[in-house]
Amino acid sequence: MTTRNKPIYFEQLHSQQRRIFNFIKRFMDRHSYGPTMREIMIGLDITSTSVVDYHVNRLVEAGFLEKVPSISRGLRIPDHYLEPPNSVSVPMLNEVVTSFAECVPYQGCRHEIPTEWLRGKAANDVYALRVNTHLMYDAMVNDGDVVVLRRQNRLNDGEIGMVMLPAKNETRIRRLKYEGEWVCLEPLMSVMQPVRYRRDEIQIVGKVLGLMRQF
């Protein structure tokens, strides 16, 4: 843990400390290494390295910087203060899974998805799945498409998910509507008709986050 007691917001920092923080970030973008005390001093027109050292230590205390003592250019900006990546990598599986235990050692193919699709949640149970001809999905999903799922066994009313119909041993992408003991699977294309099942007839495989199709 850090040494700070209460969370400090960037805006609450001393203006000098904000300048130094921003300088370090810009410097690291431009070069592949961090700045020295003296480079910060010169770059920000500060008159002494001790002043830089002073504020750097304040920034470290506040958790905005990490520093390896006595190591030259040993400043680091913690990950959570860097730009969040706008894409994340998820495992690419060949078949529907209801548990990740079966594929934990699998480190093979992965697929990149926009961070936005996670809607702020972790990517733990998210995986990508390439649709093959055996799985006939909704008409809006084509053969060869990559469907991104979050593995979960429950869905809220109105959410779109992948469900398995054990009777037919088939999976479908449908919008779920709950009606008492029944669940209504609505196709995404309005020309098709919704079908109603008993809740225990179907198994929810996951929530559908997105779809990628390469032409």
Added chain:
Amino acid sequence: MTTRNKPIYFEQLHSQQRRIFNFIKRFMDRHSYGPTMREIMIGLDITSTSVVDYHVNRLVEAGFLEKVPSISRGLRIPDHYLEPPNSVSVPMLNEVVTSFAECVPYQGCRHEIPTEWLRGKAANDVYALRVNTHLMYDAMVNDGDVVVLRRQNRLNDGEIGMVMLPAKNETRIRRLKYEGEWVCLEPLMSVMQPVRYRRDEIQIVGKVLGLMRQF
């Protein structure tokens, strides 16, 4: 330009130089800064910094490393020797464009696409386009989908592209088949019928690289 005369492959390097190169890369992954001569020396069980310096200079000459003289931890691995990013960012536009001149100053919304979609080509003329209800595309493309296009005015026979029908002032995503003076636009859904146009009746907007749909 670099000082090297002929291209050198990594495998042709002295084994010691390969070890040093790999060490630097691993070190940079672990820490946020590069190693010093001495750290390389200790890490690889080399007996003198001069040996490290020697091989580092060979690597710089061969173009595998960049080095800022006299700067501590000033080693850098050129971009083309790092892992290529598996996603790239392209501009996100609101309407079909036939030239990028009209949107060069536009630095706003961008969208992440898998590098794979570029099929090795540059991302220069690639942009993303969110489909709205006014543009009724092929049935496999839904309202709200993001279509990724490479802006180009020509397509090879059999390629899928976005074309504009000036008569109707509408755009469509179709597979193009050339038949002499005619071009046949084949829908991606087999239930729909292909339509034949004269070549000068339609304008090719771009090649469709992929599609992304967030649920």
Added chain:
DNA sequence: CTAGGCAGAGAACAAAAGTTCTGTTTGAAA
């Protein structure tokens, strides 16, 4: 007013780190 903490100045110091120099070993080519 005064004490004390915070920010800044300036300088010196010590450690880290790049560079250079001389000499030795090694291995392949002549």
Added chain:
DNA sequence: TTTCAAACAGAACTTTTGTTCTCTGCCTAG
């Protein structure tokens, strides 16, 4: 074998760079 360049060893040297110390001005609580 001889020769020569590449590779290695060891050490010293210089520059870079982090750290520390003292002193000063400023502001505020008491």
